Amino acid sequence: MSSPTDQQLPQQQGPDAGSPASGSLNTKDLRRVLGSSLMGSVIEYYDFILYATAAALIFDKVFFANLGPGVALFASFGTLAVGYVARPLGGILFGHYGDRIGRKKMLVLSMLMMGFATVAIGFLPTTAQIGVLAPVILVTLRFVQGISVGGEWGGATLMALEHAPAHKRGFAAAFANAGGPAGGLLATFVVSGVSAATGDQFLVWGWRIPFILSAVLILVGMLIRLKVAETPVFQELEQEAARRQQKQRTPLMDVLRLHPRVVVLTLIASLGFYCCQGILTSWGVSVAVQSGVERSDVLNLKGVAAVFTIIVCFYTARLSDRIGRRTVLTIGGVGGILFAFPALYLMHTGAVWAFAIAVIVGNGVIQGFLAGPIGAYISEQFPANVRYTGASLAYQGAATLGAGFTPMIATALVMLAGGSYLFVGFFWIGILAMGLVAVRMSREGAELSPKRH
Known part of the structure; x- marks a missing residue:
């Protein structure tokens, strides 16, 4: 069911991700590129998901303690949503310049911005110390985080995908996507370890340590990222534009004018992945703790689930190179629909084993099926000259609608249903x-062949 615009993609692309230019990289170079994409995404998402964990367990008590418990949690998730609202804007801004001046430059800038915002949160005075100014600054720093991570994903994905051979693009792109759960895993274990080490002082000052530690990660990430070359696809685009003496483009206008259908389809296709994340790893964490599961157990199990997500992500990405992106995404979507209500029931029992099943199967396996091929799936829908902008706009738009607002929507639906999670289940299945x-x-x-079927 492809439109005429879709069918013209190969001609519009110019250099493609599977062009011979990618074959000029030796194995060592390709490993460096993939390692850089993974490490950069790990650091970015460590910072970003660290905030999500803090929003579920800490910020309602530190920055919104003057509100009732339910309202405080809702307000805390509201600041979480601000970062997701900023992500499409970050995708547009970084995509615009990433398609015009290069992927690498934007990735360096995104990492610097994220590091500044995260470390600043670690030093932010509480509401008890400076009043309403504290949550205002918190929201501003969260917005900067959102801009940064909005530009990170597209660049990291394309750095990997556009360096890789055509028959390995799905697997290569997964290195950027795996950075999400890997960063979440690191953030979860750091918060869990600091929580155990600081005990009763965790909500007083211990929660600041994971945010301040980001400075070390950013330094390591910058050293790695600066050594990676620009993608051969973008280099060819620059050379072609110079030969033709083309005028400066506006990638966003090109995407919206020539590929609106692709933007809508890829955005909707990505919603399920982010809805699972929002329900299971943000809203579900607070539900499990409120239902009686120990905070440390919840954080540790969330970390275990992230390990499963990474493993399944790489497996399904490689599988998508053999049987197609759409087939793998379909399997994940069907599995999510079948598991939605069982997952919600398990999260509400208050039993550690029940939450373990919910988060490992839901977040580890099902979300892994959806996360593995999604980077290559979205990127391959757009021509190379607007790929950073188009892919970022769709993916970050889904992040905003899916993960950013899902915890708030789920909380509101439970209140609307008088404490029942029935509406949450229907909402999840619908997405x-x-x-x-x-x-x-x-x-x-x-690019499938009979040998890979």
């Missing part, structure tokens, strides 16, 4: 069903 339809309406981007 996954929409994603399935969008995936099936998209074209297949993987």
Whole structure:
């Protein structure tokens, strides 16, 4: 069901991610590129997801303690949503310059911005110390985080995908996507370790340590990222533009004018992945703690689930190189629909084993199926000259609607239903069903051959 615009993609692309330019890299160079994409994403998402963990367990008590428990948690999740609102803007800004002056420059800038915002949160005075100014500054720093991570994903994905051979693009792009759960894993274990070490002082000053530690990670990440070369695809685009003496483009206008259908389909297709994340790893964490599961157990199990997500992510990404992105995404979507209500029931029991099943199967396996091929799936829908902008706009738009607002929506739906999670289940299934339809309406981007079927 591809539109005429979709069918013209190969001609519009110019240099493609599977062009011979990618073959000029030796194995060592390719390993460096993939390692840089993974490490950079780990650091960015450590910072970003660290905030999500703090929003679920800490900030309602530190910055909104003057509100009632339910309202304080809602307000805390509201600051979390600010970062997701900023992500599409970050995707547009970084995508614009990433498509015009290069992927690498934007990745260096995004890491610097994220490091500044995260460390600043670690030193931020509480509401008890400076009043309402504290949550105002917190929201501002969260906005900067959102801009940064909004530009990170597209650049990290394209650095990997555009360096890789055509038949390994799915696997290569997964290195950027795996940075999300890996960064979440690191953030979870750091918070858990600091919580255990500081005990009763955790909510007083201990929570600041994981944020301040980001400075060390940023320094390591910058040393790695600066050694990686610009992608061969972008280099060819620059050379082609110079030969033709082309005028400076506006990638966003090109995307919206030539590829609006692709933007909508890829955005909807990505919603299921982020809805799972929002329900299971943000809202579900607070539900489990409120239901009686120990905070340390919740954080540790969340970390274990992240390990499963990383493993499944790489497996399904490689699988998508063989059987197609759409097939793998369909399996994940169907699995999510079937597991939605069982997961919600398990999260509300108050039993450690029940939460373990919910988060490992839901976040580890199902989200892994959705996360593995999503980077390559989205990127391959757009031509190379607007790929950073188009892919970032769709993916970050889904992040905003899916993960950014899902915890707030779930909290509101539970209150609306008088404490029942019935509405949350229907909401979750509806998002996954929409994603399935969008995936099936998209074209297949993987370059499959009979040998790989």
